[in-house]
Amino acid sequence: MNKLRSAIFGGDASAPGGPLVSKKRGQDGKSENLASLAVPREAARTANHRDDDRHRLVHETASIRFKRKTHLVDLINLSGGGAMIGSDIKPRLWDRIDLILGEGGAIECAVRWIRGDRIGLEFAHETRIDCAPEQRDAVLLEVMRRSFPEICLAVTSPPVEAAPAAAEDSRRAAHRHPLIWNGQILWQHDSHTVRLRNISESGALIDTDVDFPTGAEVMLDLGEGRQLFANVGWSRTGQAGLVFRNAFDLSKLAGVRPRVAESAPQPSRPAAIATQASPWAEEWQRSSLEELRSELEGFMRH
Numbered sequence: 001m002n003k004l005r006s007a008i009f010g011g012d013a014s015a016p017g018g019p020l021v022s023k024k025r026g027q028d029g030k031s032e033n034l035a036s037l038a039v040p041r042e043a044a045r046t047a048n049h050r051d052d053d054r055h056r057l058v059h060e061t062a063s064i065r066f067k068r069k070t071h072l073v074d075l076i077n078l079s080g081g082g083a084m085i086g087s088d089i090k091p092r093l094w095d096r097i098d099l100i101l102g103e104g105g106a107i108e109c110a111v112r113w114i115r116g117d118r119i120g121l122e123f124a125h126e127t128r129i130d131c132a133p134e135q136r137d138a139v140l141l142e143v144m145r146r147s148f149p150e151i152c153l154a155v156t157s158p159p160v161e162a163a164p165a166a167a168e169d170s171r172r173a174a175h176r177h178p179l180i181w182n183g184q185i186l187w188q189h190d191s192h193t194v195r196l197r198n199i200s201e202s203g204a205l206i207d208t209d210v211d212f213p214t215g216a217e218v219m220l221d222l223g224e225g226r227q228l229f230a231n232v233g234w235s236r237t238g239q240a241g242l243v244f245r246n247a248f249d250l251s252k253l254a255g256v257r258p259r260v261a262e263s264a265p266q267p268s269r270p271a272a273i274a275t276q277a278s279p280w281a282e283e284w285q286r287s288s289l290e291e292l293r294s295e296l297e298g299f300m301r302h
Contacts, residue, residue, distance in 0.1 A: 065098040065106070066091060078237045080195070080207045082109070082122045089119075097121060102234035105205045105241045107197055123197070125261040126286065127181045130200035131250055140177055141296040142254035144289070151289045178286045179258040186219040187212065194220075197239075201247045203230070205239065212240050222256045261286060
C-alpha cells in the first residue's frame with residue numbers, strides 16, 4: 001500500500017505496485033498515437049496549405065467552363081482558396097477554369113496540380129467587379145484616388161500609353177487588379193465577416209464560414225454606409241450567392257476601402273513542362289497598385 005501511495009502522490013509511474021492496467025504499446029514498443037506515425041510525403045511543403053479548412057464532399061457535383069465548353073464534374077472538396085475536382089478533361093498546369101457553384105457563382109480558377117482525373121484549382125485572389133470594362137475601370141480608378149491617394153500623387157513615371165483600339169478589349173479582359181473587398185453579413189441578430197469573390201449590380205458571391213439557408217434574408221454591410229438587403233440564392237460549403245433586393249450602384253464601391261492581396265511569386269513550372277507555354281501565367285499575374293494606377297489612367301485618357 002505504501003508503494004502504491006508513493007507511486008500515486010510521488011509521480012513515480014515506474015514504481016512496483018503501480019496501476020494494474022499498463023499503457024498499451026505498439027509492436028515497435030512506441031506509444032500508438034497519430035503523432036508517432038510517420039507519413040511519407042512525395043515532396044517537401046513549399047507553401048502553407050492549412051490556411052483554410054477543407055471540406056470533403058460526398059456525391060457533390062458542379063459545373064466548370066473550360067475552353068468555352070461547360071462540363072459537369074465531381075466536386076471533391078472546397079475551401080476558401082481553392083477546390084479539388086474530378087473530371088476527364090485534359091487541362092495543362094496554369095490553364096484557366098471557371099468553377100460554377102450556383103447561379104451567378106462562377107469563380108475564376110487556375111489549375112495548380114493534376115493527378116490522374118483529380119485536378120486542384122486555385123481561386124483568383126481579387127474581387128471581380130462584374131460590369132462593362134469602362135465602368136469597372138472608372139470604379140477602380142476612383143478607388144485608387146480615394147483609398148490610395150499616395151499612389152496617385154507619387155507619379156514617378158508617365159502613365160503607360162493607351163493600347164490600340166483593336167487590342168484594348170482583350171487587354172481589359174485579361175487585366176487583373178490586387179484589390180479584395182470584405183464585408184459583414186447581418187443575420188439573426190449576429191454579424192459574420194465575409195469576403196467578396198465577385199459583385200455586380202444584382203448580387204454577389206461571398207466566402208463565409210456560415211452555411212446560410214437558401215432563401216434567408218440578410219444584410220450585406222460593406223461599411224461607409226453601404227448596406228444592401230439581399231436573399232441567399234444558394235449556399236454551398238463556405239460559398240454563398242446573394243441576390244440584392246435593389247440594384248446596387250457599383251460606383252459606390254469606390255467609397256469602400258479594400259485591402260491589397262499579398263504579392264506572391266509565380267509557382268515554378270515543373271521541368272516536365274518547362275518547354276510549354278503557360279496560357280494562364282500572364283492572365284494570373286496581378287498588377288501592383290502603381291501599375292494599376294498607370295494603366296487605368298492610360299485607358300481613361302484614351
